[in-house]
Amino acid sequence: MMSEITVAAPATIANLVCGFDVMGLAINEPCDTFTVKLSNAKGISLKHTDGFNLPTDNAKNISAVALQALLDACPDVNGFEVVCHKVIKPGSGIGSSASSAAGVVVAANYLLNQRFDKKALVDFALAGEYIASGARHADNIAPCIYGGITLIRSHKPLDIIALTPPPLAVTVLHPQIEVRTADARKILKPHVSMQQAITQWANVGALVAGILQSNYELMGRALQDVIVEPMRKILIPQFDTVKDACMQAGAIGGGISGAGPAMFMLSKTEKEAKQIELAMQHVYNKTDIAYRTHVTSINMNGVRVISNT
Amino acid sequence: MMSEITVAAPATIANLVCGFDVMGLAINEPCDTFTVKLSNAKGISLKHTDGFNLPTDNAKNISAVALQALLDACPDVNGFEVVCHKVIKPGSGIGSSASSAAGVVVAANYLLNQRFDKKALVDFALAGEYIASGARHADNIAPCIYGGITLIRSHKPLDIIALTPPPLAVTVLHPQIEVRTADARKILKPHVSMQQAITQWANVGALVAGILQSNYELMGRALQDVIVEPMRKILIPQFDTVKDACMQAGAIGGGISGAGPAMFMLSKTEKEAKQIELAMQHVYNKTDIAYRTHVTSINMNGVRVISNT
Numbered sequence: 001m002m003s004e005i006t007v008a009a010p011a012t013i014a015n016l017v018c019g020f021d022v023m024g025l026a027i028n029e030p031c032d033t034f035t036v037k038l039s040n041a042k043g044i045s046l047k048h049t050d051g052f053n054l055p056t057d058n059a060k061n062i063s064a065v066a067l068q069a070l071l072d073a074c075p076d077v078n079g080f081e082v083v084c085h086k087v088i089k090p091g092s093g094i095g096s097s098a099s100s101a102a103g104v105v106v107a108a109n110y111l112l113n114q115r116f117d118k119k120a121l122v123d124f125a126l127a128g129e130y131i132a133s134g135a136r137h138a139d140n141i142a143p144c145i146y147g148g149i150t151l152i153r154s155h156k157p158l159d160i161i162a163l164t165p166p167p168l169a170v171t172v173l174h175p176q177i178e179v180r181t182a183d184a185r186k187i188l189k190p191h192v193s194m195q196q197a198i199t200q201w202a203n204v205g206a207l208v209a210g211i212l213q214s215n216y217e218l219m220g221r222a223l224q225d226v227i228v229e230p231m232r233k234i235l236i237p238q239f240d241t242v243k244d245a246c247m248q249a250g251a252i253g254g255g256i257s258g259a260g261p262a263m264f265m266l267s268k269t270e271k272e273a274k275q276i277e278l279a280m281q282h283v284y285n286k287t288d289i290a291y292r293t294h295v296t297s298i299n300m301n302g303v304r305v306i307s308n309t
Numbered sequence: 310m311m312s313e314i315t316v317a318a319p320a321t322i323a324n325l326v327c328g329f330d331v332m333g334l335a336i337n338e339p340c341d342t343f344t345v346k347l348s349n350a351k352g353i354s355l356k357h358t359d360g361f362n363l364p365t366d367n368a369k370n371i372s373a374v375a376l377q378a379l380l381d382a383c384p385d386v387n388g389f390e391v392v393c394h395k396v397i398k399p400g401s402g403i404g405s406s407a408s409s410a411a412g413v414v415v416a417a418n419y420l421l422n423q424r425f426d427k428k429a430l431v432d433f434a435l436a437g438e439y440i441a442s443g444a445r446h447a448d449n450i451a452p453c454i455y456g457g458i459t460l461i462r463s464h465k466p467l468d469i470i471a472l473t474p475p476p477l478a479v480t481v482l483h484p485q486i487e488v489r490t491a492d493a494r495k496i497l498k499p500h501v502s503m504q505q506a507i508t509q510w511a512n513v514g515a516l517v518a519g520i521l522q523s524n525y526e527l528m529g530r531a532l533q534d535v536i537v538e539p540m541r542k543i544l545i546p547q548f549d550t551v552k553d554a555c556m557q558a559g560a561i562g563g564g565i566s567g568a569g570p571a572m573f574m575l576s577k578t579e580k581e582a583k584q585i586e587l588a589m590q591h592v593y594n595k596t597d598i599a600y601r602t603h604v605t606s607i608n609m610n611g612v613r614v615i616s617n618t
Binding site for chain 1: 327328329330331332460461462463468470472497498499500501502503506507508509510511512513514515516517518521522527530531536
């Protein structure tokens, strides 16, 4: 029986343009690593080797809360020791908290001979996400665990649809500003026009079809958000200019990652993704805002095992 | 060269539950037949052999207006002679006007060696639909021409996505009452809550995934309309009772066909479809409303050629 395992849990992009609140995807970089081992001591012992100053009180630590939810469902297991090495910066809009929650439960499940299915793991991880966001929302956790692109049809009951996309390159722009999730939420109107809603669900349907039919052009036409992006983009400096430049540089489409401030763009190839990165840099170099960019690709498998003994 | 052709144009079901205004499907029965031949006389000469008393003035006849739109794009063609035999009752909510518009343009296109693609044919047919409904709306015309299930992502520009579903049986209930489209429209609120809109687009995405993954269970879970059905169902007597009885009888899902008054239910097999028909009859036999039911199946090819010479 495996006694120790190290996994890599990927960053994720939620609110996939028209698929606001329901669609997300996993990317290959950045990712966090978590080392988990079975322990004879009761409960969870957790430490961080990163420099993010995350809470060490188990009741406030996302990984500990998620893992405790799994532990509560395993009366035969005493506890776990966990070492977290976070790389995904909290608050950047690419699923740092989801990675914290998902990584440890997937790792623990390997140690328990995979007694839980992916949906059950999402459910445990949601306990951790709740600590982070005050909501049991799976739009980052689901792609982190399933990989590829996921659609959450319903939270109650939890209904996750795994969509296998064609290969996609991803370029991420991370302005080093803070967008408070509370502000990003407050900016959303509680009602939308029927006509906009219809346009949005036509695009969601078309995006799913484009993904499943491996039709990049259709995906591109469908990656339009007529509801949330127009409200939220004002929180991200130069949003329209960046987006226009990226589309000219060959992006299929893209938008706000999660609640921001990160932006992302999809493209067919790494070559295009690098051109898109240059386009982002070109726009942001003219501002006085610090930023980072990186080029990665869609992660088809979610949390993966790095080593086990 | 072919000189005369007879086609069968199928009934269609628009407003596919959550896919209100954007998704529709074609069924095998009932269907209209149209015989079209090239004519040396200028313009369109059209007659009806059915008993629906449809307008014989070309400017007011849906088939004539649609065919004229095609003729206007063919300076080398003098005209057409058309015989319409309508079977799909106008105003029943299963795409009678779309069949009138689509059937003749598809037939004419065969006579012209298929010089136009399906999308162009939809565009011609829309001219006819405009006469019927005052809107250039393709949600019945597209499935009538493409067959299977179609998703209209956008009308301007026209973006039609053909979805190939698994085999489906279809049961239709047609209460012999009139639901005026104007009333059905008036009953819709101009705004919806953000939360309902999100639920709806999650279901649309899931329905498209269910169709393309041939996953009947997923289709069933996704066939929920939280926006339009709750408003419009009051126009259809016994709607909830019928629906509940059909679900108990094995339906995957279903709802209002078009703007009503027809209702439809999907199922995996003809056997279940017949059980569903019995369930519909059981409910309506207790009312004093005249009605018809029929069992059919999804039409995978749209308008089809019956004979040509």
